[in-house]
Amino acid sequence: MISFYKRYWRTAFDIALIVLTVYLFMLIFSYLYRIATPIFLALVIYAMIEPLARVLHRRGMRKSIASAISTLLFVLIILGALAGVVVIFTSQIMNLVSRINDYQAVFQAEIINRLSELNAQFQTLPPDVIAKAKDYAGQFAGKVSQFLVHLLSGMVNSLTSFSTFMFNFVVGIVLAYFLSIEIESWKKLAQDKTPNTFKNAYYFLKENVVKGITSYIKAQLKLISLTFIVVFVSLLVLNVNNAFSVSLLSAVFDVLPLLGVSTLFIPWIIYLFIVGNTTLAIWLSAVLLVVILVRQIMEPKITGESLGVSAFTTLAFMIISLSLFGVAGVILSPVLIILIKALYNQGYLQRWIRKPEDEYTEGSPPYTGP
Template structure:
């Protein structure tokens, strides 16, 4: 054991130092996100309004006027679309919540009916087993309905708590407008006052991380938009109620690695088979297969190498980040994944982490022949 520690302590120390640095960075970001949420929103809004403001400025318009026009258009288009979608989504989700108890009753009755039908056919089940099966079926249906109501109500509550969000959003718009006006002076100040070491770090992040994040976000937006459109029009053709909210939920689930739309569709399909709506269940199964196939075909073409990390690694990192740092951790986790991948690709980890002595053959690969 002592020889093991002697051989690996330097490597363990280097890895622990990197892990500690990542942890402290995420801790700092989560703290700053809590106290300065409008500033982070302002940076996102700035990236949206600045291209059009620069375009108008190049056409001869004053930057202040160009930024004002771009900001007004952003508010009218983006905020208007989001508000309309939120209103429709909230009303449809609330109607689903009101019907969950009815769905539970139908599900419970069908389970009891099928158990009784099986018992009448085979006459092999003891009476106490039948009673217990009916009791467990009722408990399962009750727990499932409570979970669904809690989940949907939580979504509605997050959308309807507008006070804090609207305050942060309005302050973010104002900050983004002033940043758009003053961006040239901020760039000059950063160019003149920033030390060379920090400049090199900034350019490394810009080339290897920022571009990766932008391409990743664009790719995910394209994929979830594709999922939303396919599901929405399919549900309209099938005359399914609340098609918009279900399609929007499918797009939200589609963002989650490893989970996807199956998280929503598979329980729904199983429920339809149990309650006897076989035709709709078959059509939804076909729709799920189409969505999965379309994503499998389009994802490599759209995403390319934007993230380049396995789905398991991404989801595991997001879960740990959510547990440790909340929403800020989920926001930052793709950034850190791309950063760590860039550091590994550029060879920084190989230089920072000292390998154990006599553990790796020098001068040839372990798979090389004698």
């Protein structure tokens, strides 16, 4: 054991130092996100309004007027579309929540009927087993319905009780407008007063991380938009109720690594088969197959090397970040994944982490066991 520690303590220390740095960085970011949410929103809004404001300013318009026009268009188009989506989604989800008890009753009755038919056909199950099976089926249906009610109601509540979010959003719009006006002075101040070490770090992040994050976000938006369109059109053709909300939920699930649309569609298809709606279940299975095939065909072309990390690693890092740092951790986790990947590709991690002695000696004979 002592020889093991002697050999690996430098490597363990270097890795622990990097992990501690990442942890402290995320801790600071989560704290800043809680106390300065409007500022982070302002940076996102600024990135949306600045291209148009810059174009108008280059054509001779004063920057203040150009920024005002760009901000106004953002409020009218983006915020108007978002408000419409929230209203439609909320109304359809509330309608779905109100009918979950009916779906539960149908599901429970169908399970009981199937058990009774099997018992009448084979007559091999004791009566107490049949009674327990019916009881378990009822309990299972009740728990599933409660889970769905809590899940969907929680989503609706998070959308409808957004007074704090609206306050932060409005403040973020105002800050983004002033930032758009003053951006040149801020750039000049940063250029003159920032130490060279921080400038080099900024250029590294801009070149290796910001571009990766931008391409990653664009790729994900294209993929979820494609999923939404395919599911929405299919559900409209099948005349499924609440097609918009189901399609939006499918797009949200499609963002999650390793989960995807199957998380929503497979339980739905199983339920339809159990309750006897076989036709719709078959069509939904076909829709799910089409969505999976389209994503498998288009994902390599759209995403390319935007992230370059396995889905398991991404999801595991997101779960840990969510548990430790909340929403801020989920927001920052793709940034850190791309940063670590860039540091590895540029050779920084290899220089920062000292290898164990005599473990990677070139030309050493292969290990043959004890």
